[in-house]
Amino acid sequence: MRKPAVFASAISFILSSALAGVVTAETIHEERSKYRDITVTEVGNRRCLLFNVHRGDRNQTCVLINDKQRLVFDYTRMSFAGLLLNDRPDSILVIGLGGGSIPLTFADLFPNARIDVVEIDEAVVNVAEEFFFFEETKNMTVFVDDGRPFIKRAGIRREKYDYIVLDAFSGDYIPEHMLTREFLDEVRNIMRPESVLVANTFSTSRLYDHESVTYQRAFGEFFNFKLPTTGNRIIITQLEPLPPRAQLVERAQSFADRLEKYGVPILRYPSRLSTRVDWDMSRRQLTDQYAPANLLRGN
Amino acid sequence: MSDNSSSTVPRAIVAAMAFASGFCIMTVEMLGARILSPYFGGSLSVWGSIITIFMLALALGYLWGGKLSARKPSAITFAGFFIGAAVFFIPIIVLSDAIMEPIFLALEDPRYGSLFAAIFLFFIPTSILGMISPYAVRLMVRNEAHSGQMAGLLYFISTLGSAAGTLGTSFYLVLWFEVNQILWGAIFTLLLAGLVVLAAHYYGEDKVRTHTEAVNRA
Numbered sequence: 001m002r003k004p005a006v007f008a009s010a011i012s013f014i015l016s017s018a019l020a021g022v023v024t025a026e027t028i029h030e031e032r033s034k035y036r037d038i039t040v041t042e043v044g045n046r047r048c049l050l051f052n053v054h055r056g057d058r059n060q061t062c063v064l065i066n067d068k069q070r071l072v073f074d075y076t077r078m079s080f081a082g083l084l085l086n087d088r089p090d091s092i093l094v095i096g097l098g099g100g101s102i103p104l105t106f107a108d109l110f111p112n113a114r115i116d117v118v119e120i121d122e123a124v125v126n127v128a129e130e131f132f133f134f135e136e137t138k139n140m141t142v143f144v145d146d147g148r149p150f151i152k153r154a155g156i157r158r159e160k161y162d163y164i165v166l167d168a169f170s171g172d173y174i175p176e177h178m179l180t181r182e183f184l185d186e187v188r189n190i191m192r193p194e195s196v197l198v199a200n201t202f203s204t205s206r207l208y209d210h211e212s213v214t215y216q217r218a219f220g221e222f223f224n225f226k227l228p229t230t231g232n233r234i235i236i237t238q239l240e241p242l243p244p245r246a247q248l249v250e251r252a253q254s255f256a257d258r259l260e261k262y263g264v265p266i267l268r269y270p271s272r273l274s275t276r277v278d279w280d281m282s283r284r285q286l287t288d289q290y291a292p293a294n295l296l297r298g299n
Numbered sequence: 300m301s302d303n304s305s306s307t308v309p310r311a312i313v314a315a316m317a318f319a320s321g322f323c324i325m326t327v328e329m330l331g332a333r334i335l336s337p338y339f340g341g342s343l344s345v346w347g348s349i350i351t352i353f354m355l356a357l358a359l360g361y362l363w364g365g366k367l368s369a370r371k372p373s374a375i376t377f378a379g380f381f382i383g384a385a386v387f388f389i390p391i392i393v394l395s396d397a398i399m400e401p402i403f404l405a406l407e408d409p410r411y412g413s414l415f416a417a418i419f420l421f422f423i424p425t426s427i428l429g430m431i432s433p434y435a436v437r438l439m440v441r442n443e444a445h446s447g448q449m450a451g452l453l454y455f456i457s458t459l460g461s462a463a464g465t466l467g468t469s470f471y472l473v474l475w476f477e478v479n480q481i482l483w484g485a486i487f488t489l490l491l492a493g494l495v496v497l498a499a500h501y502y503g504e505d506k507v508r509t510h511t512e513a514v515n516r517a
Contacts, residue, residue: 034343120342146340149409156404177336288337289477295470 029131033123040131046072047131049099061099063132069108070263074230075200076101077264079165081225082196082236083255084248084270089113089162093154093190095147095178096167097124100134105262106163107140115140116161118150120168148177148186155189164191166199176291179211183288184218193240203233207296212279214286223273236273245270307503308374308496310439310449314456316381316492320431321460322467323485327388328353329468330478331421334395338403339413348410352417353425360429367430368437374500377438380431381493385486387424392479395420432457 025041025048032038039050048062062072071077079102090113094103097119106115119125122144128134136142143150147168154161164187168178177183187197199215202208203226215222215235222237248270259266284290331349332341339345367376390398398419406412432453439449472481 120340146342146409148336149338149340149403149412152338152403153407175341176333177341180337182337287477288333289479290473291333292473295474 029127031123031127033121035121035123038123038127040127049127049132061101061132063099063101068133069105069261071101071105072263074227075232075234077262078225078227078230078232078234078269079167079198079200080105080259080262080264080266081223081234081269081273082163082165082198083259083266084251084273085236085238085243086162086194086196087251087255089196091159091161092116092163092165093151093161094118094165094167095151096165096169097128097134097142098167099132100128101132102165102167103140104134107137108262109258111139113139113162117142118145118147120144120146147175148183151183151186151190155186159190160192160195161190162192162195164195164197166197166201169201174207174293174297176286176293177288179214179286179293180291181214181218181285181287184214188218188239191239194238196236196238199235201233201235202297203231205297206283207293208233209280209283210286210293210296212277213281213283216277216281217285221275223275224278225269225273227272242275248273308377308438308499309503312495312499313377313435313438314453316496317431317435317453317457318460318463319488319492320381320384320428321457322464323384323489324353324357324425324428325461325464326468326472326481326485327391327421327424329465330473330481331417333473333478334391334420335399335413335416338399339409339416342409344410345413348413348417349421352414352421356422356425357429360426360431361433363426364430365433368434372434372437374438374496374503377431377434378493378496378500380427380434381489381496384424384427385489385493387427388482388486388489391420391424392482 025043027039028042028047029040030038036051041048041050042065045065045067046062047065049060051060061076064070064072089106089110092103092106092110092113092115094106094115094117097103097117100117103115103117106113117140119142125134125142125144147166166178166187168175191197197219201211212224212235215237219237219239221242222235223242225234225236226232252266252270256267286293328349331353332346335345335349339348364380399416402412402415402419406415435457436446436450436453439453440446468481472484476484
C-alpha cells in the first residue's frame with residue numbers, strides 16, 4: 001500500500017532535481033533532432049546549449065552575449081593548448097561543432113587558415129548559426145557528416161591538417177567507432193610530423209584506462225592535460241617527439257597576449273601538461289573489434 | 300493428412316533450433332552497426348540500412364522457405380539452411396574490408412554506402428535463416444487442426460531467441476568478446492544446429508525402422 005507513495009515521491013524528487021539545474025534559466029529554443037533534444041537557455045547575458053536536458057546533461061557550450069569572444073568553459077579553453085606544440089596551423093579540423101566557439105576562435109586567431117568543421121547533426125549546425133553567432137566563411141566550412149568516414153576519406157585523398165580537435169564525445173552516447181585504435185591510425189594518416197591532435201576525452205570510469213592505453217599504443221607518449229576545475233581530460237599529441245617543457249613555456253609566453261581576450265590562461269598550461277602514466281596499463285586497447293565504450297563507461 | 304519424413308525430427312529439437320536461429324539473426328544484426336561504422340559512421344541512417352536489409356532478407360526467406368516446405372519437406376533440407384547460413388556468415392569475417400572498401404570509395408553518401416554494404420554482407424545468410432521458420436512449422440505440423448497452434452508456438456520460440464540474442468549481444472557479448480569471436484560463435488552455433496537436426500533425423504529414422512521391423516515380426 002505504501003509503494004505508490006514511495007514511487008510518487010521518488011518521481012517528484014527526480015523531477016525536481018532535474019529541473020533545479022535549469023529552473024532559473026529561460027528556455028529560448030527547443031528542438032528535437034535525429035540524435036538528441038537540443039535546448040537553448042538564457043540567463044542574464046549567458047546563453048547556453050544543452051543536449052538531452054531531461055536526462056540531466058550539463059551545458060554543452062555557453063556564450064556571453066556581451067562578450068562573445070570569451071570562452072566560458074575550461075575544456076573549450078584547454079583545446080587551445082595544442083598551440084604550444086604547433087603555433088602556426090594553416091589547416092584546422094574540428095570534429096564536433098557544439099555551439100561553434102572552438103572554430104570561431106580559430107577563425108579569429110588565424111583568419112587565413114582553412115578550417116573544416118564536421119558535425120553529424122544538422123540541427124546543431126542550425127542552432128549554432130541561429131543562437132551562437134556561428135557562420136561559415138570563405139575559409140571555414142561545415143560538413144554534416146560522421147567524423148570517422150570524413151577522416152578516412154581525407155586520408156585517402158592524402159589531405160593533411162596541422163591542428164585537429166576531436167570534440168565528438170560530449171553528450172550521453174559515446175560514438176564508439178571514434179575511440180578505437182584503427183580510428184586513431186586514420187587520424188595519424190591526416191597528420192604531418194608537426195601536426196597536433198587535441199582530443200577532449202573522458203577522465204572518469206574504466207574508460208579512462210582503456211582510452212589512455214589506446215592513445216599510447218597509437219601515438220606513444222602524449223600530454224595528459226587535466227585541470228582541477230573540470231572533469232574533462234584533454235589528450236594532446238603529435239607524430240614527432242613531444243617538445244621539451246622549455247619550448248612549451250616559451251610558446252605560452254608568446255601567445256599569452258593574443259589569447260587573453262578569449263580568456264585562455266595559456267601561461268598556466270605548460271605545468272599542467274603531464275606525461276606521467278596514471279592509468280592501468282594492463283587494460284585492453286579499444287579496437288574496431290572491441291569497443292564497448294558505453295558499457296565500460298557505466299561500470 | 301499423411302505423416303511423412305517430417306516426423307523423424309522431434310518437435311522439441313525443431314523448436315530449439317528455431318530458437319538458436321532467432322538468437323543468431325539478432326546477434327549478427329546487433330553487430331552490424333559495429334561492422335559498418337568504421338566506413339559509414341554511426342549515424343541513424345546506418346542502423347536504418349541494417350534493419351531494412353535484415354527485414355527484406357527475412358521477408359524473402361519466409362516466402363522461399365514456405366514454398367520449399369510444400370515440396371517434400373525433409374530434415375536434410377532443414378539442416379541445410381543452418382549449415383548454408385553458417386557458411387555465408389564467414390565472408391562477414393574474412394571479406395568485410397574487401398566488400399566495404401570499394402563501396403566506401405564509390406559512394407560518398409553514407410546512407411547508400413551503408414545500404415549496399417548491408418546488402419552484400421548480410422542479405423544472403425539472413426534470407427537463408429528466414430527460411431527456417433516456415434519450414435520448421437511444416438516439420439512440426441501433423442494435422443490441420445493444430446497447424447495454427449504449431450505456427451504460434453514456433454514464432455513464440457524463435458522470437459524469444461531473437462530477444463535473447465539482442466540482449467545478450469548488446470549487454471554482454473560485446474563486453475566479453477571481439478566482434479569476430481562473436482561471429483565465429485554464431486557460425487559454430489548454426490553448424491551445430493544443422494548437425495543436431497541431421498543426427499536426430501538419422502537416429503529417428505533408425506528408431507522408426509526398428510519399430511516397424513518389430514511390428515512386422517510380431
